[in-house]
Amino acid sequence: MKFPQKHTLEQIATIISSEYIGDPNFPVLGMNEIHVVSPGDIVFVDHPKYYDKALQSAATIILINKNVDCPKGKALLISDDPFRDFNTLTKYFKPFEKANSLLSDTAKIGENTIIQPGSFVGNNVTIGNNCCIHANVSIYDNTIIGDNVTIHSGSVLGGDAFYYKKRPEGFDKLISGGRVVLEDNVDIGASCTIDKGVTGDTTIKKGTKIDNQVHIGHDTVIGEKCLIASQVGIAGCVVIEDEVTIWGQVGITSDVRIGTKAIISAQSGVSKSLGANKSYFGTPADDFRKKYKEIAAIRQVPELIEKLKKNE
Numbered sequence: 001m002k003f004p005q006k007h008t009l010e011q012i013a014t015i016i017s018s019e020y021i022g023d024p025n026f027p028v029l030g031m032n033e034i035h036v037v038s039p040g041d042i043v044f045v046d047h048p049k050y051y052d053k054a055l056q057s058a059a060t061i062i063l064i065n066k067n068v069d070c071p072k073g074k075a076l077l078i079s080d081d082p083f084r085d086f087n088t089l090t091k092y093f094k095p096f097e098k099a100n101s102l103l104s105d106t107a108k109i110g111e112n113t114i115i116q117p118g119s120f121v122g123n124n125v126t127i128g129n130n131c132c133i134h135a136n137v138s139i140y141d142n143t144i145i146g147d148n149v150t151i152h153s154g155s156v157l158g159g160d161a162f163y164y165k166k167r168p169e170g171f172d173k174l175i176s177g178g179r180v181v182l183e184d185n186v187d188i189g190a191s192c193t194i195d196k197g198v199t200g201d202t203t204i205k206k207g208t209k210i211d212n213q214v215h216i217g218h219d220t221v222i223g224e225k226c227l228i229a230s231q232v233g234i235a236g237c238v239v240i241e242d243e244v245t246i247w248g249q250v251g252i253t254s255d256v257r258i259g260t261k262a263i264i265s266a267q268s269g270v271s272k273s274l275g276a277n278k279s280y281f282g283t284p285a286d287d288f289r290k291k292y293k294e295i296a297a298i299r300q301v302p303e304l305i306e307k308l309k310k311n312e
Contacts, residue, residue: 006029009026009075015088016077016085020078022076026060026061031043034053034057035255036199037059042086044064045063086174090176091175103121104122106123107122107127108125109121110128110130113127117135118135120137122140126145131145131147137155138158143180143181143196145157145182146206152188155192159195160173162195176198185207186207187208187209189230194215195215196218201219205222205224208228211229213231214233217254220235226245227245229266232248232252233251243261244259244261250268250269253269256271256274258274259277259278261277262275262280263279264280264285265280268285270285
C-alpha cells in the first residue's frame with residue numbers, strides 16, 4: 001500500500017507515538033508485508049526469529065519491538081507492539097468508509113456493463129466495459145475489475161484477510177488495507193470468496209476461469225488462463241503461475257508457488273511448491289505417477305502380511 005503522498009519518519013512516528021532511529025526527514029512512501037515490500041515501505045516485525053529477514057528485506061523502514069543495529073540506508077520505528085501500530089497506520093491511511101447505497105457514488109462503471117439487482121458496489125471500485133455482475137454480488141471498496149468480466153451470484157470480492165495474532169485475551173486481527181484486482185476476461189462462479197490483500201493486491205490475471213464455491217486468500221496471485229474447479233481453497237500469499245489447472249476440492253497452503261501449466265487432481269493437498277508442466281495428485285501432492293505407485297504398493301500390504309504369516 002502506497003501512501004497518497006510522501007511522509008517523513010518523524011511524521012509516521014508521531015502517528016503511532018513511537019521512538020525512531022534515523023533522519024527525521026527520512027522518506028516513507030508506504031507500508032507492506034515482507035513478501036511485497038519495496039524501498040520506501042514500512043515492514044513490521046515482532047519476533048527475534050524474523051528480525052534479520054525484515055532488516056535485510058527491501059523495506060527501508062522497520063517497525064520493530066527492539067532497538068537493534070540499523071542497516072545503512074534504513075530507519076527504525078521502535079514500538080512495544082509493532083502489530084498494533086501496523087494496524088494503527090492501516091486505519092490512518094485506509095480508514096473504513098461507510099456505504100450509503102448499493103452503488104457508491106465514487107464507483108466507476110464502464111460502458112455496457114450490467115449490474116443485476118441486489119449487488120453491492122463499494123467506494124472507489126472500478127469496473128471495466130462489457131462486464132456482467134449478477135444478483136447479490138458484494139464488491140468491497142477499492143476493488144479493480146477489468147473488461148469482459150463475469151461474476152455470478154453470491155460471490156464476495158474484498159473480504160478481510162484471515163490473519164490473526166494470538167494474545168492471552170484472544171485473537172487480535174491484522175486489519176486489511178489492500179485490494180482485489182481482476183484483470184480482463186476473468187469469470188468468477190457463484191458463491192466464491194476472494195479476500196483482499198493485507199496491504200497489497202490479491203490478483204487474478206487475464207483469462208482465468210473460476211468455478212463455484214472457490215476461496216482465494218489474501219495477497220494470492222493467480223496467473224493468466226488458469227482453470228480452477230469448484231470447492232478449491234487457496235490460502236494467502238500463494239503464487240499460481242499461468243495456465244495452471246486445479247480440480248475440485250484441492251487445498252493449497254500459504255506461501256507456495258505452483259508452476260506454469262501444472263495440473264493438480266481433485267482432492268489433493270498442496271503443502272509445498274510444485275514445479276511447472278507436471279501433473280500432481282494426493283496429500284501431500286506429488287507427481288501423480290509416483291502417488292499411484294504408492295497406492296498400488298499399499299494395496300499389496302495385506303497380501304504380503306499373509307505371506308509372512310504362512311512362512312512363520
